[in-house]
Amino acid sequence: MNICVIGTGYVGLVSGTCFSDTGNQVTCVDLDQRKVDMLKNGEIPIYEPGLKELVEKNVKAGRLTFTTNLTDGMKEAEVIFVAVGTPPKENGEADLQYIEAVASQIGEQLNDYKVIVTKSTVPVGTGQKIKDIIKSKTNVEFDVASNPEFLREGSAIYDTQNMERAVIGVESKKAEELLTKLHEPFQTEVVVTNIETAEMIKYASNAFLATKISFINEIANICEQVNADVTEVARGMGLDSRIGSKFLQAGIGYGGSCFPKDTRAIIKIAEQVGYDFKVVRNVEEVNNDQRYRMVEKLKQALGSLEGKKIAVIGLAFKPNTDDMRDAPSIDIIREIKKLGGEVVAFDPVASDNAKKVIEGLVTAADIYDTISEADAVLILTEWKEVQQIDLAKVKKVVKEPIIIDGRNVFSLDAMEQYGFYYDSIGRKTVD
Ligand code: NAD
Numbered sequence: 364m365n366i367c368v369i370g371t372g373y374v375g376l377v378s379g380t381c382f383s384d385t386g387n388q389v390t391c392v393d394l395d396q397r398k399v400d401m402l403k404n405g406e407i408p409i410y411e412p413g414l415k416e417l418v419e420k421n422v423k424a425g426r427l428t429f430t431t432n433l434t435d436g437m438k439e440a441e442v443i444f445v446a447v448g449t450p451p452k453e454n455g456e457a458d459l460q461y462i463e464a465v466a467s468q469i470g471e472q473l474n475d476y477k478v479i480v481t482k483s484t485v486p487v488g489t490g491q492k493i494k495d496i497i498k499s500k501t502n503v504e505f506d507v508a509s510n511p512e513f514l515r516e517g518s519a520i521y522d523t524q525n526m527e528r529a530v531i532g533v534e535s536k537k538a539e540e541l542l543t544k545l546h547e548p549f550q551t552e553v554v555v556t557n558i559e560t561a562e563m564i565k566y567a568s569n570a571f572l573a574t575k576i577s578f579i580n581e582i583a584n585i586c587e588q589v590n591a592d593v594t595e596v597a598r599g600m601g602l603d604s605r606i607g608s609k610f611l612q613a614g615i616g617y618g619g620s621c622f623p624k625d626t627r628a629i630i631k632i633a634e635q636v637g638y639d640f641k642v643v644r645n646v647e648e649v650n651n652d653q654r655y656r657m658v659e660k661l662k663q664a665l666g667s668l669e670g671k672k673i674a675v676i677g678l679a680f681k682p683n684t685d686d687m688r689d690a691p692s693i694d695i696i697r698e699i700k701k702l703g704g705e706v707v708a709f710d711p712v713a714s715d716n717a718k719k720v721i722e723g724l725v726t727a728a729d730i731y732d733t734i735s736e737a738d739a740v741l742i743l744t745e746w747k748e749v750q751q752i753d754l755a756k757v758k759k760v761v762k763e764p765i766i767i768d769g770r771n772v773f774s775l776d777a778m779e780q781y782g783f784y785y786d787s788i789g790r791k792t793v794d
Contacts, residue, residue: 367440375446383427385548392436410685455627470500490558506538511565517683532561575610577649583613583789593789615769616653618680620688669703674737677744679713709733745770
């Protein structure tokens with residue numbers, strides 16, 4: 364099949380590449396000349412394990428090309444995927460300006476029947492909006508569809524190639540057939556429904572996962588007061604198949620480009636139809652508070668943060684990504700600095716992006732340089748480099764043996780054995 368993917372970000376580039384890998388002819392279009400030039404030169408603008416190799420393979424096979432020219436990109440395509448950003452507006456609503464611009468452009472360029480599929484996460488009703496925009500520009504026949512994306516950054520290729528389901532929102536048999544055929548190689552369960560339901564499935568899924576995270580974080584906060592251990596609570600809960608063990612790791616709260624924005628957006632979607640989505644409003648509040656608990660833990664260990672060197676290990680909102688959008692580290696570092704602390708940070712891949720969003724951020728190239736002479740070490744991302752750290756060496760190079768761990772990386776026994784003051788999430792403090 365001939366496919367055009369508009370937007371070569373985390374979603375567009377990964378799905379375009381995976382669709383080419385199953386034998387389709389894919390053209391990825393982006394208006395960012397720098398990104399397209401990089402991709403044409405075999406460079407990948409984002410960090411995502413396995414992506415470089417897969418792009419290379421399919422470019423070599425002549426199935427995957429990149430362009431900034433939408434007219435060329437969509438000319439031969441039967442299916443056009445729209446995967447541009449839908450960032451939050453100031454008030455929490457999803458900003459549809461990129462989607463609407465793309466819909467206009469498609470309408471102006473449409474030369475024969477195509478299915479225009481929204482992969483971006485968009486508020487319920489956007490599919491119909493896209494249809495109206497395209498219709499206002501052309502008399503050529505077309506269908507719109509929704510095919511929300513569920514990949515996780517950091518394992519995006521794996522998630523796409525092993526997708527647990529594909530959701531297809533359609534209003535014609537033709538669109539259903541094309542999209543079902545496209546998903547056949549992935550041997551996955553295909554949920555065919557109407558466009559509004561497909562759009563809602565995406566928001567409901569993310570809001571539910573965010574709820575699980577805030578729920579276990581609140582349990583953790585209670586555990587700290589009652590001598591219970593949240594990691595064991597989560598294990599005991601997770602073995603119940605009605606609950607499941609995933610998304611029950613207590614920590615510093617969710618971040619990234621999806622959960623914060625999608626929870627805010629679904630609250631707005633509900634608001635616009637006169638419904639108060641109480642559960643998710645509280646999920647958001649709990650999540651924001653959780654970030655600042657890390658600073659409270661630092662204060663508890665150090666007293667004042669004034670003039671103290673805090674070594675922050677991990678900046679990305681989770682391991683294996685360089686995405687800094689809405690990473691909890693941003694708020695946490697700003698707060699530490701506001702209280703007079705000096706921050707030196709380390710992240711294996713996200714440091715450059717972090718410097719763009721955290722003003723005056725100082726980073727070091729190596730964990731041990733970062734923690735050297737530190738008054739406290741603050742772990743914010745459970746990178747494998749952190750899990751493999753040499754604790755004896757840590758003890759030697761820090762000024763004070765204080766670790767505040769927002770990811771529960773270490774066992775309490777190990778911390779006791781090495782003689783650290785160790786405050787983690789939902790477990791007893793070792794001191
Ligand atoms: P991104 O910001 O990484 O990429 C968007 C790309 O679209 C950019 O490269 C931008 O230059 C390009 N673009 C914008 N307007 C364009 C236009 N008119 N023509 C061509 N290209 C244009 O975004 P992302 O993280 O890939 O997310 C895309 C969508 O997918 C969002 O709606 C997001 O909510 C959703 N989503 C993201 C993830 C994720 O993990 N990142 C997962 C599931 C769903």
